[in-house]
Amino acid sequence: MNNIIYMDNSATTPMIKEVRDIMAYYEEIKYANASSAYNFALENKIAIDNSRREIAKALKASPNEIFFTSGGTESDNWAIKGAAIKNMARGKHIITSQIEHHAVLNSCKFLEKLGFEITYISVDNEGFIDLNELKKSIRKDTILISIMMANNEVGTVEEINMVGDLCRNSGIIFHTDAVQAFGKIPIDVNEMKIDLLSISAHKFNGPKGIGALYIRKGILIENLIHGGSQERDRRGGTYNTPAIAAMGMAAKVSMEQMKSHEEIVLKLQEILIKELLKIEGSYINGPSINKRLIGNVNIGFRGVLNETLLMILDDNNICVSAGSACQAGALEPSHVLSAMGLSESEARNSIRISLSYLNTEKEIYEIVRVIKEAVNKIRRNYKKEVI
Amino acid sequence: MINEKNKKVVIGMSGGVDSSVAAYLLKEQGYEVIGITMSVFRGTPEEEEREGGCCSLSSVEDARRVCYKLSIPFHVVNFREIFKTKVIDPFINEYMEGKTPNPCIACNKYIKFDEFLKKAEELGASYIATGHYATISKENGRYIMKKSEDSKKDQTYVLYNMTQYQLEHTLMPCGAYNKNEIREIAKKIGLDVHSKKDSEEICFIPDNDHGSFIKKATKGKIREGNFVDKSGKVIGRHKGIVYYTIGQRKGLNLALGRPVYVIDINPYKNEVVIGEEEDIFKKSLIAKDVNFIPFETLTKPLWVTSKIRYQAKATDALLEPLDNGRVKVTFKEKQRAITKGQSVAFYNEDIVVGGGIIEELC
Numbered sequence: 173m174n175n176i177i178y179m180d181n182s183a184t185t186p187m188i189k190e191v192r193d194i195m196a197y198y199e200e201i202k203y204a205n206a207s208s209a210y211n212f213a214l215e216n217k218i219a220i221d222n223s224r225r226e227i228a229k230a231l232k233a234s235p236n237e238i239f240f241t242s243g244g245t246e247s248d249n250w251a252i253k254g255a256a257i258k259n260m261a262r263g264k265h266i267i268t269s270q271i272e273h274h275a276v277l278n279s280c281k282f283l284e285k286l287g288f289e290i291t292y293i294s295v296d297n298e299g300f301i302d303l304n305e306l307k308k309s310i311r312k313d314t315i316l317i318s319i320m321m322a323n324n325e326v327g328t329v330e331e332i333n334m335v336g337d338l339c340r341n342s343g344i345i346f347h348t349d350a351v352q353a354f355g356k357i358p359i360d361v362n363e364m365k366i367d368l369l370s371i372s373a374h375k376f377n378g379p380k381g382i383g384a385l386y387i388r389k390g391i392l393i394e395n396l397i398h399g400g401s402q403e404r405d406r407r408g409g410t411y412n413t414p415a416i417a418a419m420g421m422a423a424k425v426s427m428e429q430m431k432s433h434e435e436i437v438l439k440l441q442e443i444l445i446k447e448l449l450k451i452e453g454s455y456i457n458g459p460s461i462n463k464r465l466i467g468n469v470n471i472g473f474r475g476v477l478n479e480t481l482l483m484i485l486d487d488n489n490i491c492v493s494a495g496s497a498c499q500a501g502a503l504e505p506s507h508v509l510s511a512m513g514l515s516e517s518e519a520r521n522s523i524r525i526s527l528s529y530l531n532t533e534k535e536i537y538e539i540v541r542v543i544k545e546a547v548n549k550i551r552r553n554y555k556k557e558v559i
Numbered sequence: 560m561i562n563e564k565n566k567k568v569v570i571g572m573s574g575g576v577d578s579s580v581a582a583y584l585l586k587e588q589g590y591e592v593i594g595i596t597m598s599v600f601r602g603t604p605e606e607e608e609r610e611g612g613c614c615s616l617s618s619v620e621d622a623r624r625v626c627y628k629l630s631i632p633f634h635v636v637n638f639r640e641i642f643k644t645k646v647i648d649p650f651i652n653e654y655m656e657g658k659t660p661n662p663c664i665a666c667n668k669y670i671k672f673d674e675f676l677k678k679a680e681e682l683g684a685s686y687i688a689t690g691h692y693a694t695i696s697k698e699n700g701r702y703i704m705k706k707s708e709d710s711k712k713d714q715t716y717v718l719y720n721m722t723q724y725q726l727e728h729t730l731m732p733c734g735a736y737n738k739n740e741i742r743e744i745a746k747k748i749g750l751d752v753h754s755k756k757d758s759e760e761i762c763f764i765p766d767n768d769h770g771s772f773i774k775k776a777t778k779g780k781i782r783e784g785n786f787v788d789k790s791g792k793v794i795g796r797h798k799g800i801v802y803y804t805i806g807q808r809k810g811l812n813l814a815l816g817r818p819v820y821v822i823d824i825n826p827y828k829n830e831v832v833i834g835e836e837e838d839i840f841k842k843s844l845i846a847k848d849v850n851f852i853p854f855e856t857l858t859k860p861l862w863v864t865s866k867i868r869y870q871a872k873a874t875d876a877l878l879e880p881l882d883n884g885r886v887k888v889t890f891k892e893k894q895r896a897i898t899k900g901q902s903v904a905f906y907n908e909d910i911v912v913g914g915g916i917i918e919e920l921c
Binding site (some may be wrong): 209211214215217218221236404 | 616617620623624626629632633634635
């Protein structure tokens with residue numbers, strides 16, 4: 173359809189046919205407000221229940237521990253603000269990492285305005301948090317720890333089991349942003365001792381604008397979205413049945429095909445890295461391939477500004493990214509790469525390629541070709557400018 | 560108000576396997592079935608979250624799913640106000656009076672077979688149905704109730720209050736089967752609930768802790784008091800009469816060197832009377848609010864088999880009519896822990912003769 177080479181799957185993913193079909197059904201045919209009493213709305217309720225079960229199954233949780241939200245950002249906001257406000261009588265200290273998504277970081281910054289104290293623990297040069305530093309940061313008044321399962325920029329998959337153990341033993345609520353991880357790696361909320369977990373549909377071939385928050389039975393957090401009695405009085409707002417049904421389908425397909433997708437992506441990833449590292453002055457950011465989210469290749473090229481490289485790739489209809497974009501669309505430096513200890517220039521020269529099972533070998537060789545040419549061209553120009 | 564007898568039936572659905580299969584059976588028998596769950600109680604958010612249990616949110620969802628599968632309409636009706644007035648408040652009051660009520664009796668009498676039947680008639684149905692294990696038939700121009708096929712699961716004990724009108728308009732398809740057969744049917748037709756555990760608690764009391772429930776509802780009216788022996792001598796302190804029932808041995812916290820039992824509760828003096836095991840065996844009782852099914856009133860003495868609680872085995876007893884519709888029940892053998900507030904049910908073999916509320920011992 174589009175003649176683009178899409179390699180920015182950490183930003184978003186396309187909806188697959190089954191997902192689109194079920195969404196259309198609930199948009200056009202069974203369009204009732206799911207909360208309505210009449211039988212025309214019965215199928216909507218069933219569809220929502222089905223999606224709830226699919227997501228619960230994927231996390232090895234119970235269906236009544238799954239709550240639908242408008243996306244990963246809302247889930248993060250709800251988990252952090254909700255847990256904080258509910259438990260503030262017990263304490264006002266929260267621990268998170270320096271490489272979290274802005275939904276987590278800015279929720280924490282907001283809580284600081286309300287008198288909460290936040291400790292932002294550091295990461296090593298591969299993006300891993302230091303478990304000892306985490307342990308040492310725990311105080312008597314610590315009520316919440318939020319550590320993401322897999323980082324969106326460099327793909328670092330944190331040792332969530334160990335964080336879970338630590339939190340459980342200390343009686344502290346453990347939230348993890350699993351937005352990047354869900355659908356790609358297996359998650360077991362009980363084994364990992366997770367209390368709150370955020371996911372977002374558009375990262376696993378679902379629609380944008382829908383996500384979920386897993387809340388362990390027995391963990392109480394304040395509501396974020398007050399309103400009607402939806403989600404058992406915990407999250408108001410008319411059910412987005414089309415999107416919820418779509419998300420359930422997307423989750424189902426992702427779980428069924430996780431292994432086969434992984435095989436495809438790893439193969440492509442290996443070729444890509446091998447070829448790109450042939451370029452002089454190239455360096456991979458983040459951990460080795462087996463500790464990293466599949467498909468994530470974060471790579472820098474000395475003397476090549478990422479903004480320029482991205483524009484050239486764009487001219488060649490190749491979609492990749494770097495850092496995060498501000499509202500106006502200009503590139504901002506990556507807080508994740510700085511936290512990992514990269515210098516400003518190392519960070520400014522890095523781009524993020526995130527592959528999916530829909531990419532092909534042909535596309536891999538094409539992006540390699542374009543990058544090689546672009547890197548040479550940019551470096552030649554720079555030399556010219558310097559002289 | 561009777562609709563000319565059509566084949567439309569409203570079935571009360573708890574989300575459990577019995578009412579779910581009953582709905583299926585009725586549909587198979589050619590009835591036009593409508594599934595309704597009665598919302599009778601709303602707990603705290605924490606209580607609502609518990610898995611299973613009648614009327615919890617997950618059980619409503621189970622009922623809804625079953626109706627979706629069977630392609631029958633489904634509704635939820637709000638009976639919370641009347642349930643509080645007719646079931647919960649009397650339940651609390653009777654405990655405060657030192658009795659041990661069985662709220663299912665009141666629920667069946669006023670809610671399931673009265674209010675719910677009226678609602679069904681408003682919807683144009685001629686019948687209501689439930690998943691109860693009991694059989695209803697008509698013999699010699701009179702509606703009678705018999706025990707179910709599955710004697711272990713038989714629920715006629717809680718149904719003795721049914722009137723002729725109610726029996727005429729009620730269907731209980733599970734009565735002809737035993738529990739295993741019902742579960743098999745559920746499995747065969749693909750209902751998730753086939754393996755669902757039976758609900759064994761009072762639907763409005765999470766975790767069966769009626770003491771805490773009543774304490775919360777009466778806000779400070781439950782007071783500690785004295786354990787006394789038969790002669791009135793104080794032998795200890797109790798935590799509130801609502802926590803005790805006749806025949807209770809455990810949880811008394813009285814170290815007297817031998818097992819002792821609650822033999823009486825005196826709400827006026829706020830005392831719990833303690834005695835020996837033989838003190839809790841009595842031979843007769845007086846029942847009030849008595850209902851008979853095979854006939855209208857008891858005019859002369861009648862031998863029946865009778866049981867004084869749900870789990871008891873029915874044994875021989877003589878019924879004698881007293882004034883005001885009350886009945887004296889004299890057992891052939893002494894019965895263990897006859898308890899005021901509980902129900903006494905009468906049988907003639909399989910036939911449910913009737914029953915009443917135990918008012919006093921004599």
